[in-house]
Amino acid sequence: MDVRRESEATPTKNRTEVERRSERELVVTRTVNAPARLVFEAWTKAELFRRWWVPKAYGPYLLSCEMDVRVGRQYRLVFRHEDSTMEFFGTYLEVTPHSRLVWTNEEGDGQTVTTVTFNETAGKTLLVVNDLYPSKEAIDSGSTGALPEALDQLDELLASLGSSTETK
Numbered sequence: 001m002d003v004r005r006e007s008e009a010t011p012t013k014n015r016t017e018v019e020r021r022s023e024r025e026l027v028v029t030r031t032v033n034a035p036a037r038l039v040f041e042a043w044t045k046a047e048l049f050r051r052w053w054v055p056k057a058y059g060p061y062l063l064s065c066e067m068d069v070r071v072g073r074q075y076r077l078v079f080r081h082e083d084s085t086m087e088f089f090g091t092y093l094e095v096t097p098h099s100r101l102v103w104t105n106e107e108g109d110g111q112t113v114t115t116v117t118f119n120e121t122a123g124k125t126l127l128v129v130n131d132l133y134p135s136k137e138a139i140d141s142g143s144t145g146a147l148p149e150a151l152d153q154l155d156e157l158l159a160s161l162g163s164s165t166e167t168k
Contacts, residue, residue: 005018013155014030014032014033014155014156015030015031016028016029016030016147016148016151016152017029017030017047018147018148020139021084023136023138023139024132024133024134024135024136024138025130025131025132025133025139026130026131026133026139027128027129027130027131028127028128028129028131028147028148028151029126029127029128029129030127030128030148030151031124031125031127032124032125032127032151032154032155032158033123033124033158033159034077034123034124034125034158034161035120035124035125036098036099036118036119036120036121036125037098037131038055038158038161039118039125039154040097040098040099040101040118040126040159042154042157042158042161043116043118044067044069044095044101044117046065046066046067046162047069047072048055048157049065050062050065051153051157052153052154052156052157053065053077053150053153054079054150055146055149055153056149056153057149058146058149060079060080060086061079061081062078063078063079063080063085064075064076064077064078065078068092069092069101070092070095070125071092071093071094071095071115072091072092073091074090074091074092075089075090075092075103076088076089077089079106086105087107088105089105089106089107090103090104090105090106090107090111091103091104091106093113094115098118098120099117099118099119100115100116100117100118101114101115101116102114102115102116108133108141109135109137109138109140110133110134110135110138111134112131112132112133112134112138112166113131113132114129114130114131114132115129115130116127116128116129116130117130119148125152129147148149156166
């Protein structure tokens with residue numbers, strides 16, 4: 001099963017490729033114009049993560065973002081959408097600074113495992129986000145369509161930080 005979708009690349013925006021590799025596996029690939037160190041920080045520091053993760057077009061507002069990015073520790077995201085709240089939470093399984101993150105998504109039926117790799121070449125980082133869902137039904141009901149817009153916002157954040165800026 002090789003279903004692909006791509007977002008449009010423009011002079012200021014890189015292309016996002018979305019590939020459904022099987023009934024349970026989805027892979028999103030994108031190059032971002034920043035070094036792996038800075039991209040990794042944007043994924044692991046709550047004050048940066050909350051600035052790009054929620055796609056503006058989708059409408060939810062991130063009320064709370066708690067991230068203890070260490071193996072065996074957890075994250076919890078709480079969103080307000082219309083008149084209700086939604087929570088997303090899980091546990092970090094692997095944390096290799098600047099190159100790899102693996103975590104669980106435990107809020108649904110079954111457990112999705114997300115693996116993100118950060119591969120830097122010439123100051124740019126190839127991001128590969130691999131989601132392994134517990135079932136075909138889980139992947140079909142997932143919110144995978146939001147990731148390309150979130151990654152656009154990540155690009156904007158990284159540009160505003162500047163690839164040579166050290167975040168603290």
